[in-house]
Amino acid sequence: MPDLRVVEPRRPRHCAECHQGPYARLLMESDTPRCLDCADLGHLVYLPRGNTALTRRAAxxxxxxxxxxxxxxNRGRYERQGILVEEEALARAEEACLADEESRARRRTRDAQRRTNEDVAFTQALATEISRLYPSCPPERAQEIASHASLRGSGRVGRSAAGRALHEETTTAAVRASVRHVDTPYDELLMSGTPRNAARAIVASAIEQVLTSWRTSAPNSVPTT
Structure with a gap:
């Protein structure tokens, strides 16, 4: 990352050196705002964030x-908006990106397919683990729970490190969450204004009844010798 940092103030400010402005971007030196021209950065062009390859090459x-x-x-921190680079560097970066756009597109397609394959394999592994822990859970329900808990980018328990490792605690948490929402009046209690902790306490016994029934071996299972 470049050492020089230009700030976009929440309100445009004047330059402390040339007293011109207000400016939308300023270089802060010892809390002193200087416009880009006074900071010897006026010849640079702005490249907004969004294209990682173009930004990396231009820099x-x-x-x-x-x-x-x-x-x-809200977050109490400065966040990156883009970079300022030499115009010739940006043009060179754009040419380079256009030259290998096809190969990068193929790589993105391969990466997307790889992630899809990984997700399918993990979802199936999670469904299998659910069926192992809860042999009387209907197979389609185990698959439904696994698909919901393992959705990429969802932030659900199945996507945690423990969830991907198929730890029993996190697998049980995924099953319990499904039972809570599907097999009890928990959602209706929340919608009626019942506090979350109180609603959980109300449905706790119903959840345990379902889990206990699912933990027993399926009636048509054949004991192993």
């Missing part, structure tokens, strides 16, 4: 560059 090709940030008050 690599540019002799001088700066990162542009803006304060996010």
């Amino acid at each position: 690599e090709y540019s002799t001088l560059c700066a990162v542009v940030v803006r304060l996010n008050r």
Whole structure:
């Protein structure tokens, strides 16, 4: 990341050196705002974030560059908005990206297929583990629970490190969550204004009844010798 940092103030400010402005972007030096021209950055062009390959190459090709940030008050930190680079470097980066766009598109397709294959395999493994722990759980229900818990990017328990490792505790948590929402009036209690902890306490025994019934071997299972 470039060492130079240009700030986009929440309100445009004037330059402390030339007293011109207000400016949307300023270089802060010892809390002193300077416009890009006074900071010797006026010849640079702005490249907004969004294209990782283009940004990486433009920064690599540019002799001088700066990162542009803006304060996010909710998160209490500065967040990157883009970079300032030399115009020739940006043009060179754009040409390079166009030249290998086809190969990068193929790589993105391969990566997407790989992730899909991994997700299918993991979902099936989770469904198998659910059936092992709860042999009387209907197979289609085990598959439904696994698909829900393992959805990529969902932040659900199945996507945690323990969930991907098929730890019994996290697998049970996924099953319990499904039973809570599907087999009890938990959602209706929440919608009626019942506090979450109180609603959980109300349905706790019903959840345990379902889990206990699922833990027993299926009636048509054949004991192993």
